[in-house]
Amino acid sequence: MAERQEQTAADAVMTRIGQVVILHHAGDREEARHRFLDLWAEIGEYGDPLHRCTLAHYLADTQDDPWDELAWDLRALAAAEELTGDRLAEHEGTLAVRALYPSLHLNLAADYVKLGRAETARTHLRRARGAADELGDDRYGDGVRAAISRLELRLGEGDSSGGGAWGPPRQRP
Incomplete structure (x- = not known):
């Protein structure tokens, strides 16, 4: 009880x-x-x-x-x-918590970009990309993956296949 x-x-x-x-x-x-x-x-x-x-x-x-x-x-x-x-x-x-890691690292990468710390931003961006396998194939997962791609393009990381115009990369469930 x-x-x-x-x-x-x-x-x-x-x-x-x-x-x-x-x-x-x-x-x-x-x-x-x-x-x-x-x-x-x-x-x-x-x-x-x-x-x-x-x-x-x-x-x-x-x-x-x-x-x-x-x-x-x-x-x-x-x-x-x-x-x-x-x-x-x-x-x-439980799975939703693990799926937060890509967003947590993405947000940290965006924070470090705002603060002019590109290398630290790249580190968190790589962690976000590495954790993205935990995301579902749904609107939230697609949004986080797209935001990761946009920030990768902005920082000269990754390829241009999933990008688009850069916008605020903050993604929340």
Whole structure:
């Protein structure tokens, strides 16, 4: 019974994160940032790694300063790396967490481009490409792969087969 209550509480946190994502996508970036920060304070920097990964991943998008964006994307990656097989098994969407790695590294590559650190950007871009096999053959996966290709072209990496005009490479589920 306690296990079921814990899972319900965990699902409630993910639901709350999702609600703020909707707010952000509706255009209220400032309010979304404040709500995400309130959730971060509630979860804590040592809370559930899945919650921290998801929250930091989205919180990065609400930042105005590229250094702040980088800091949140680094937090997201660090939290993802804390996730163990046992911990992932407790949550639905285990594959979805592994599928975040291409996006996590893509976002870090984009952050480093904004900061003028092309070599570090290339390193994360190669990691994004290497993790892209975890992506599904769906709209999200196609979008992340296309964004990787666009950034590769911008940085002179890869080929021109999957590119297109470069746009913001941030891809979220």
